[in-house]
Amino acid sequence: MTSVAPPYPPFSLPSGHFLSLPPSYAGPSTSPSTSSAQSGGLAPNTASLASADFEVDVRTGFLPGSKNVERLPQPWEIWEEALDAARGTAVGDGLRLGGGRPKEVLWRAGIEVMAVVDTEALQTSMGLMRRAHLVLSFLLHFYAHTSPSDAPRPLAIPASIAIPILQIAPKLGLPPILTYSDTVLYNFLPSRPDASVSIVNPPERALVTFTNTRSEEQFYVISAQCEIAGAEALRIMRQSLDELFVGDDLALRRLAVYLRKLAKQIDRVGDITLSMIQHIDPEEFYHLIRPWFKGGDDGPGSLGWAFMGVPDEGVAAVAAAENTADRAEGVKRGKLFSGPSAGQSSLIHAIDIFLTVDHSPSADEVQNEASFLQRMLEYMPLAHRSFLGHLADHPTPLRPVITHYAKTHPKLAAAYDLALDALKRFREKHMRIVSVFIVQQARRQPSDRIRVLLGTAEEGEEVEVEVVQAVSVEEMRGTGGSPLFKFLKRCRDNTTRAMIAAPKGPVYELK
Numbered sequence: 013m014t015s016v017a018p019p020y021p022p023f024s025l026p027s028g029h030f031l032s033l034p035p036s037y038a039g040p041s042t043s044p045s046t047s048s049a050q051s052g053g054l055a056p057n058t059a060s061l062a063s064a065d066f067e068v069d070v071r072t073g074f075l076p077g078s079k080n081v082e083r084l085p086q087p088w089e090i091w092e093e094a095l096d097a098a099r100g101t102a103v104g105d106g107l108r109l110g111g112g113r114p115k116e117v118l119w120r121a122g123i124e125v126m127a128v129v130d131t132e133a134l135q136t137s138m139g140l141m142r143r144a145h146l147v148l149s150f151l152l153h154f155y156a157h158t159s160p161s162d163a164p165r166p167l168a169i170p171a172s173i174a175i176p177i178l179q180i181a182p183k184l185g186l187p188p189i190l191t192y193s194d195t196v197l198y199n200f201l202p203s204r205p206d207a208s209v210s211i212v213n214p215p216e217r218a219l220v221t222f223t224n225t226r227s228e229e230q231f232y233v234i235s236a237q238c239e240i241a242g243a244e245a246l247r248i249m250r251q252s253l254d255e256l257f258v259g260d261d262l263a264l265r266r267l268a269v270y271l272r273k274l275a276k277q278i279d280r281v282g283d284i285t286l287s288m289i290q291h292i293d294p295e296e297f298y299h300l301i302r303p304w305f306k307g308g309d310d311g312p313g314s315l316g317w318a319f320m321g322v323p324d325e326g327v328a329a330v331a332a333a334e335n336t337a338d339r340a341e342g343v344k345r346g347k348l349f350s351g352p353s354a355g356q357s358s359l360i361h362a363i364d365i366f367l368t369v370d371h372s373p374s375a376d377e378v379q380n381e382a383s384f385l386q387r388m389l390e391y392m393p394l395a396h397r398s399f400l401g402h403l404a405d406h407p408t409p410l411r412p413v414i415t416h417y418a419k420t421h422p423k424l425a426a427a428y429d430l431a432l433d434a435l436k437r438f439r440e441k442h443m444r445i446v447s448v449f450i451v452q453q454a455r456r457q458p459s460d461r462i463r464v465l466l467g468t469a470e471e472g473e474e475v476e477v478e479v480v481q482a483v484s485v486e487e488m489r490g491t492g493g494s495p496l497f498k499f500l501k502r503c504r505d506n507t508t509r510a511m512i513a514a515p516k517g518p519v520y521e522l523k
């Protein structure tokens with residue numbers, strides 16, 4: 013066997029790469045206990061890439077390996093009852109965005125007088141803590157988005173929600189707001205609920221929605237299906253890192269096979285994402301569902317959400333997204349956390365890191381826009397964030413090997429480019445999704461059916477002609493106010509820039 017072993021060219025992430033920066037989110041102080049981490053990343057550690065330490069399951073990837081808890085027992089049942097009351101049982105039966113009816117006023121008054129339930133006994137079980145974070149963050153968003161628009165700001169979040177969520181969130185390493193973990197990772201049941209989720213027993217049902225619409229359920233379930241397809245991508249990445257550790261000719265040939273397999277799997281994730289077009293009504297998504305996701309950071313002048321009944325020291329531990337400039341200026345803002353986005357999924361971040369797609373900001377980029385992916389790390393469970401850090405620090409990373417052998421092993425370089433091309437295709441499919449679900453919807457008025465559900469029209473009211481609004485793609489803003497399409501295009505272009513050979517074919521342009 014010919015050895016083509018290291019020394020490889022020294023590898024380090026470019027300075028300023030979002031993964032070289034320490035996480036600013038202050039979670040609990042548990043660091044991953046792998047041999048690699050304990051040896052400062054020096055010991056070869058290929059086995060731990062899918063590890064319980066990181067809550068990454070070899071079979072289910074970033075989805076929990078055990079069944080999600082469907083309901084909290086006593087004494088936390090009171091939160092579940094409040095959630096039942098908010099959701100109702102059918103479309104149009106739950107609380108309405110913007111509130112205003114006696115139903116919402118009464119519900120919010122109930123939350124304001126609800127007892128603060130102790131969470132200590134809850135903290136012994138990961139499953140219960142995940143469900144508690146999910147339930148409390150749905151309650152939080154129901155409360156915030158049924159509050160009248162003239163309610164004093166920062167919006168006061170009652171102690172009955174604020175205190176327990178601020179106790180539970182740091183234990184999971186999550187912020188005290190609705191995250192992708194709540195809407196997707198902790199919120200599904202597979203087709204056969206008592207068997208473990210897998211590609212043959214895929215996520216089928218969502219446990220909690222705001223609207224009881226099939227569209228909302230499918231939005232969460234299809235995202236979870238992307239994650240289960242991603243578990244296979246993670247397995248292939250782990251096998252590739254094993255081959256990189258061996259590093260001989262046979263290993264390089266195997267590596268090329270794995271990279272071609274990875275390309276197929278990334279395409280699979282992209283196709284599942286694209287299937288949202290068949291299963292989700294874009295109008296329902298844009299007008300009925302998406303507004304519930306808004307966080308306390310809604311718009312430049314937002315004063316955020318103030319968590320009541322919590323001494324400042326308690327809040328400080330979870331105040332990563334707090335605007336420190338305001339504190340200096342003495343402006344009283346609440347928490348400025350963003351709402352959920354699939355940009356918080358660790359899966360695409362992991363593929364980016366493995367293939368070394370560099371999303372670090374260039375000098376001319378607006379800071380807010382450039383730091384989106386970095387900020388999204390703060391919205392992942394601590395264990396997944398640690399996993400990504402571990403992957404970024406891996407002692408035998410992929411790209412230096414590919415560039416080192418690009419001339420002598422052209423098939424390997426071609427396989428690497430194939431994986432990047434698949435990732436570019438994923439991003440272009442995703443851009444089409446954003447175009448259908450956001451851009452096109454922002455340009456037209458909601459239909460009568462949607463307006464009745466929103467409470468802005470009565471049933472049977474005169475149909476108005478659709479008015480196309482002049483919304484330009486450049487003006488549109490994403491989570492936390494970043495310029496949407498500049499950002500998405502840049503992510504796509506960063507992907508093609510990593511290729512060894514020049515990318516082929518036309519690029520997708522958003523209109």
Ligand code: HEM
Nearest residue numbers: 235238285288353354355357360439445446449490491503
């Ligand atoms: C209806 C479906 C979807 C919509 C409307 C949507 C919308 C968006 C938007 C507006 C952004 C820009 C950042 C932000 O404002 O949050 C974004 C970013 C992102 N989304 Fe989605 N998304 C959808 C589904 C998905 C799915 C299923 C995945 C993953 C499997 C995904 C992965 C990402 C990633 C990784 C980013 C960061 C940008 C990048 O890396 O290219 N999205 N999404």
